[in-house]
Amino acid sequence: MSLLKPLLILFSLLLVGVLPAAAQSDPEALRPLINNLADGNYDETQRQIEEIAATGNAAAAPALEALGEGDLYFRKSDGMVFIAVREGKIYQLTDPLTLEAAGEAGRRDVKKIRVNNRLRRVIRSALGSLTLMAPDPGVRMAAAEAIFTARDPDGIEALDIALDAETDDNVRRVMQQARAAAVLNSDLGPEEKITAVGTLSDMGNRQALSLLLSVQSTLDPDVQAAAADAISKIEQSIAAWDAAQNIWFGISLGSVLLLAAIGLAITFGVMGVINMAHGEMVMIGAYVTFVVQEIIRTSAPGLFEVSLFIALPLAFLTSGLIGVAIERGVIRWLYGRPLETLLATWGISLILQQAVRTIFGPTNQEVGNPDWMSGAFELGQMTITYNRMWIVVFALLVFAGLMLVLKKTPFGLYTRAVTQNRRMAASMGIRTPWIDALTFGLGSGIAGIAGVALSQIDNVSPNLGQSYIIDSFMVVVFGGVGNLWGTLVGAMTLGVVNKFLEPYAGAVLGKIFVLVFIILFIQKRPRGLFALKGRAVEA
Amino acid sequence: MSSFLFRALDARAGIFVALMALVIVLVPAGNLLVPESSPFHVPTYAVTLMGKYLTYALLALAVDLVWGYCGILSLGHAAFFALGGYAMGMYLMRQIGTRGVYGDPILPDFMVFLNWQELPWYWYGFDMFWFAALMVLLVPGLLAFIFGWFAFRSRVTGVYLSIITQALTYALLLAFFRNDMGFGGNNGLTDFKDILGFDIQADTTRAGLFAASGLALVLCFLICRSITRSKLGKVLVAVRDAESRTRFLGYRVEHYKLFVWTLSAMMAGIAGALYVPQVGIINPGEFAPANSIEVVIWVAVGGRGTLVGAVLGAVLVNFAKTWFTAALPEFWLFALGGPVRLRHTLPAQGHSGPYRERPIDVWQQIGLRPG
Numbered sequence: 042m043s044l045l046k047p048l049l050i051l052f053s054l055l056l057v058g059v060l061p062a063a064a065q066s067d068p069e070a071l072r073p074l075i076n077n078l079a080d081g082n083y084d085e086t087q088r089q090i091e092e093i094a095a096t097g098n099a100a101a102a103p104a105l106e107a108l109g110e111g112d113l114y115f116r117k118s119d120g121m122v123f124i125a126v127r128e129g130k131i132y133q134l135t136d137p138l139t140l141e142a143a144g145e146a147g148r149r150d151v152k153k154i155r156v157n158n159r160l161r162r163v164i165r166s167a168l169g170s171l172t173l174m175a176p177d178p179g180v181r182m183a184a185a186e187a188i189f190t191a192r193d194p195d196g197i198e199a200l201d202i203a204l205d206a207e208t209d210d211n212v213r214r215v216m217q218q219a220r221a222a223a224v225l226n227s228d229l230g231p232e233e234k235i236t237a238v239g240t241l242s243d244m245g246n247r248q249a250l251s252l253l254l255s256v257q258s259t260l261d262p263d264v265q266a267a268a269a270d271a272i273s274k275i276e277q278s279i280a281a282w283d284a285a286q287n288i289w290f291g292i293s294l295g296s297v298l299l300l301a302a303i304g305l306a307i308t309f310g311v312m313g314v315i316n317m318a319h320g321e322m323v324m325i326g327a328y329v330t331f332v333v334q335e336i337i338r339t340s341a342p343g344l345f346e347v348s349l350f351i352a353l354p355l356a357f358l359t360s361g362l363i364g365v366a367i368e369r370g371v372i373r374w375l376y377g378r379p380l381e382t383l384l385a386t387w388g389i390s391l392i393l394q395q396a397v398r399t400i401f402g403p404t405n406q407e408v409g410n411p412d413w414m415s416g417a418f419e420l421g422q423m424t425i426t427y428n429r430m431w432i433v434v435f436a437l438l439v440f441a442g443l444m445l446v447l448k449k450t451p452f453g454l455y456t457r458a459v460t461q462n463r464r465m466a467a468s469m470g471i472r473t474p475w476i477d478a479l480t481f482g483l484g485s486g487i488a489g490i491a492g493v494a495l496s497q498i499d500n501v502s503p504n505l506g507q508s509y510i511i512d513s514f515m516v517v518v519f520g521g522v523g524n525l526w527g528t529l530v531g532a533m534t535l536g537v538v539n540k541f542l543e544p545y546a547g548a549v550l551g552k553i554f555v556l557v558f559i560i561l562f563i564q565k566r567p568r569g570l571f572a573l574k575g576r577a578v579e580a
Numbered sequence: 581m582s583s584f585l586f587r588a589l590d591a592r593a594g595i596f597v598a599l600m601a602l603v604i605v606l607v608p609a610g611n612l613l614v615p616e617s618s619p620f621h622v623p624t625y626a627v628t629l630m631g632k633y634l635t636y637a638l639l640a641l642a643v644d645l646v647w648g649y650c651g652i653l654s655l656g657h658a659a660f661f662a663l664g665g666y667a668m669g670m671y672l673m674r675q676i677g678t679r680g681v682y683g684d685p686i687l688p689d690f691m692v693f694l695n696w697q698e699l700p701w702y703w704y705g706f707d708m709f710w711f712a713a714l715m716v717l718l719v720p721g722l723l724a725f726i727f728g729w730f731a732f733r734s735r736v737t738g739v740y741l742s743i744i745t746q747a748l749t750y751a752l753l754l755a756f757f758r759n760d761m762g763f764g765g766n767n768g769l770t771d772f773k774d775i776l777g778f779d780i781q782a783d784t785t786r787a788g789l790f791a792a793s794g795l796a797l798v799l800c801f802l803i804c805r806s807i808t809r810s811k812l813g814k815v816l817v818a819v820r821d822a823e824s825r826t827r828f829l830g831y832r833v834e835h836y837k838l839f840v841w842t843l844s845a846m847m848a849g850i851a852g853a854l855y856v857p858q859v860g861i862i863n864p865g866e867f868a869p870a871n872s873i874e875v876v877i878w879v880a881v882g883g884r885g886t887l888v889g890a891v892l893g894a895v896l897v898n899f900a901k902t903w904f905t906a907a908l909p910e911f912w913l914f915a916l917g918g919p920v921r922l923r924h925t926l927p928a929q930g931h932s933g934p935y936r937e938r939p940i941d942v943w944q945q946i947g948l949r950p951g
Contacts, residue, residue: 379739380738380742381880383742388877507870514746518743549757550758553751556750559747561730563734564730565734567736567737
């Protein structure tokens with residue numbers, strides 16, 4: 042077990058990128074210093090430890106750690122130092138710098154390097170300053186954070202030295218916070234502590250809050266007052282950040298709703314067609330992504346990072362073509378009978394679902410996230426995942442693109458003309474059946490590319506579409522038919538309202554409230570937020 | 581009242597009522613009186629299955645009344661069905677008494693399991709059958725009345741109304757899934773023991789429930805029939821075909837709609853109440869929006885605007901569903917989706933308005949009648 046700890050340290054150092062740093066300061070340079078640990082009394086050892094610490098070379102950390110644990114031995118034959126673990130009658134040796142196995146030795150061949158409590162303290166501070174002085178800012182940051190969590194008063198001295206030498210502002214800030222944490226836990230005077238409380242109050246996150254709350258009772262009255270102030274200040278800032286985070290979640294949910302609903306808004310708005318198979322178009326888009334990724338996996342793994350960009354046009358085409366086929370085959374016979382269209386497209390949705398289930402099976406398919414879609418970054422105290430962020434961006438891009446198509450192209454002009462007055466448009470020579478088919482294809486194609494995006498955050502299964510269809514309808518009906526801005530505002534409003542209700546009412550109750558709200562809203566404005574005016578309404 | 585009902589009995593309705601009477605008598609008799617060895621014996625499971633179809637038929641009748649005759653396409657009628665079912669389920673739960681797994685004389689098992697200390701107020705009274713029966717009518721009726729009062733008053737029509745009825749049933753679905761609603765959450769209400777003192781598993785009870793479903797169907801059919809043939813029915817059809825014109829002629833359209841909508845919801849509630857003791861369970865899945873759409877499909881298949889058609893459509897589609905899911909489970913959704921599409925892509929021949937009352941064309945659907 043004792044071998045595990047240095048390994049863990051090395052591993053954590055690896056994570057923060059110490060190995061590239063170790064290339065700058067060669068671990069082998071430490072070898073003589075480490076080997077020197079073998080001889081001499083406690084005073085001599087202490088001097089050696091301080092010398093090692095002075096190099097600032099983090100590669101020495103496992104050896105020092107082992108020394109503190111009493112796992113550092115030297116070989117009597119050549120004076121080489123090893124980390125050793127006893128196994129029965131022999132010792133397993135590990136090189137203290139490279140951490141590679143270095144053979145084994147008999148019980149009499151090696152001798153333990155002895156330490157006392159004074160040395161252990163020296164080792165601790167040496168370890169602290171080793172990492173605090175490391176050339177890599179990442180390592181220094183990690184070390185400071187470790188002290189912050191440990192709140193070890195012994196770290197103050199090392200931090201003071203490190204702070205003097207620190208050049209990186211970010212690391213400096215973390216070190217100051219770590220020092221503040223350690224100070225609050227130490228027996229220093231109230232002035233020092235009030236300064237520390239000030240530092241933590243500026244930090245203003247949950248970590249600082251929990252730290253202050255835990256030490257509050259142990260402080261002097263003066264400091265306690267300062268701490269109480271700081272706590273309320275932090276709580277306020279956390280509340281503000283929470284609100285910001287909620288808004289972000291709401292926008293994120295809203296963008297998903299927008300993606301799912303925007304195609305529906307087109308078909309519904311232009312043709313008055315309630316397309317219950319819309320969700321299945323989304324599902325097909327997701328399955329296109331799956332197929333593209335499967336092909337890439339087997340034949341061109343290098344393209345995986347761009348698989349989504351390959352899937353986008355394919356999904357648009359696939360769903361769009363199916364949409365055109367549905368329009369030509371079924372819907373065009375049913376214009377003017379919206380309720381029957383609704384049922385017919387519902388039948389189509391069942392057939393598409395069953396077809397996908399028959400081809401791909403009923404289980405969830407795995408669609409991978411490219412690297413640039415995974416992970417997260419911090420903005421203030423909010424955590425923003427990349428996939429959510431890109432989906433927000435993507436939704437807005439799709440919205441803008443669709444706006445452009447509808448406002449700036451001849452096709453868009455015709456579409457708007459047909460929306461506003463079908464018969465007049467026909468009289469002016471617009472071939473309305475073609476516009477209908479193309480618009481339906483466009484709406485379905487948009488649903489397809491929405492499916493590509495949703496495959497990144499949702500399970501790709503034959504039921505994918507079903508889970509979005511009701512929400513999409515709510516968005517379209519809430520936002521108002523025939524107006525894309527209505528869809529945007531509707532989606533974002535419903536998303537944000539939903540996420541704000543969730544903490545108070547729970548996810549399910551929040552959703553119920555939103556549904557009831559929509560039902561009531563429709564009573565007030567039967568045609569949605571942005572209602573079309575004029576004759577088209579009654580048509 | 582009786583003259584009101586008898587007025588509905590013209591030749592076509594008479595045939596239906598006579599046939600139903602035959603079914604109501606013969607099926608239970610075939611189950612209880614004919615020995616099992618006889619080829620005419622009706623097994624108990626078939627009785628229950630057909631009883632279930634009859635409750636579905638009643639639900640379809642309710643949907644047809646509002647959709648076929650008043651043009652209100654409800655995509656949320658399963659909500660009223662399920663509410664009626666829950667009211668009956670609550671009565672049946674209270675009847676279990678100490679025979680539950682935890683043996684609590686008052687609290688149903690799931691409440692004991694969730695550590696509830698006492699019965700929520702809305703469970704009071706459900707130990708009495710008359711109260712539960714009243715609730716079967718009142719709860720869906722009241723919900724429909726409030727919902728309809730708001731919706732029709734603000735003239736929410738057509739597709740918008742359909743979508744908010746769907747929102748209604750979806751909201752109820754989510755609500756009933758919650759454990760703290762006190763309706764058994766995900767699992768719903770089940771494990772019933774007896775109804776009105778009769779063992780719910782017994783053949784005689786099942787036959788009785790079947791007969792009750794048949795009687796309820798006939799009664800509701802006659803009510804619907806007399807409504808649609810009365811002056812009220814003519815106004816409803818007028819609303820369906822030209823709502824604004826009817827309003828301009830001086831009729832209070834929303835009152836007519838509200839009346840028929842509430843009545844239809846109550847019928848759906850009765851159907852649900854009869855459904856639950858026969859299938860032995862009610863859970864939030866009954867609220868699923870897809871269920872409501874399926875009911876509309878039955879009506880569409882049987883022939884919208886023909887009461888007998890709604891009944892036949894419900895029975896036929898469900899019979900096909902039972903058969904398909906047993907024989908070709910893969911193809912049920914294809915089969916359900918296909919006719920729906922065909923039914924609606926058939927160009928309506930020579931119609932004098934968008935919603936001309938059409939004869940029953942199930943026969944055409946299943947290919948028994950050429951052309």
